[in-house]
Amino acid sequence: MTITKSAEFAGEDAVSAPDSESHSDPHADAHSSATQPPSTARKLKEAAKSLLPDSLFVSLLHHKCIGRYPNLIHPVTFNEKILQRNLRPDPRYIHLSDKLLVREYIAAKIGEKYLIPLIAAPDAFTPEVFDALPDAFVMKANHGSSFVEVVRNKSETSFEALRVLAERWLTTDFYNIARERHYRTIRPRIFFEHLLLDQRGQIPADFKLHCFGGRPGRPIIYILVISDRFGNDTHGDVYDVEWNHLDIAIGPYKRSATPAPRPRHLQDVLDVAMRLCEDFDYVRVDLYAPDNLVYFGELTFTPGAGVLPFTPDSIDYEWGKLLA
Template structure:
């Protein structure tokens, strides 16, 4: 069985509604044509395609700051203050426009592995199956029965393959080509993505003892003041299934009445993980060099595995419920 999760934007931004570059403008073309009018239908489709191409060309010419301001207004409901940012999203937008040079290698899902091995140890890395220069049939033939295909240059380029016999080289090759041709920077103008060379790689399929893909722990780590960092944990459960939920906890595993993006909160909180302290310790170690970073981890069966580091989560257009959290988190981010 193959499970696809190949949306081309950060997972939280996808939940926020940022699915493609056209999301901050209204589609002015209509396809409301009955099947009995095939010529008019084709004409409408061609017109819509032309309009979309014109829009994309026009938006590609917008300066990054204007593009992001329009996108922020579209998804957050207000124009951002990029000169004196106050909210979390505004400060993330400022990072997108002026990224720390370190973000490039640490956002690249392949080059970051060296950093994680040095900071945490190689045992916390999901085993790498292959990172070929090109995805060929020979590479496909050598892959194990189950694996995960990813791309290194953007978020949520993920294809879970539980049974290799249920997919094909051609299917995965088409998906890989789609990912590799995507300019991730152009989606939300996160400038550090421009310098990441796109590559396809394959990892071991991480499962818990029950055979399920473990929950995704996204630890928002604020380290801009003395003492232990302030950490909030977004737990994405059943990420590749039909009952995906997103729940926010504090470090004491209190279930907070907070929603990030449009993830639905669970009716009841998940049990406190037995290895919560190990998860938090790993996050503290990985965030110690930054005033803020989102550390993604997996914690199946009392183990802790690294997922990714994200410095501009949600691309700076991430809705919070209630909205005051945007301001509260903004105070935590220096």
């Protein structure tokens, strides 16, 4: 594809994000725009973005986030191949990316015990729904990424505050964020889950297992562990299946100075991931592993929307070789 200089400047301005973190994660921009009232400038920017064809949009976004234009015809890197998925998704991605519908798949595949208990998935969020919620819960939306609100004490929030947030989520067209086409037909819904806490009363780390191979029992797996995601000391550390702390950084997350202790039930985590990835040539399986338990988070087929920076950059090419 040939991009003129004027189109480059106009297009990249149209897909630019309002903060530096969003440059490495377009979904962070989605969360920001869905939790704050849209300004006139943002409305104009969104209107400009909507005029760009998908292939041009993702090329400009990739250049802004990764520093080079992607090869969409003969992709080589991990991100380039993910961009192809954005534009030509497997039909299965629609159902499995819906955070409510995927629960049916998980229950049938590995069992309901791995599902975080669902409190409510109402057709409408009303004062009656709010009143019936427990003192602690998590509010989520099913149709995208980063739509998560942790409530540890219901008395510290209100129905009106959560209603406003829920309405912003529901009116956010997640497809427009990075042109991941499988999100276009997911019907937005709000739902509420049990708040997972470990024995220390802390929110457990996210285990994001990048699974390559699609061969039962023999995938190649890299584990990104995001700790203190909702706190002030967030880190992202990459391990192999032997829990070796790898010199890799993904997205905006900084590595910890020292690795976390090897989970005693690491093999249980890996076993669940291997079961869930066996039908795909690549999928990121998100799990939570508080204490000796394992809970399902989500399946992600286009992580970072294909604009996920790696440090070192060579990992983008190495993982590209693993993805058919």
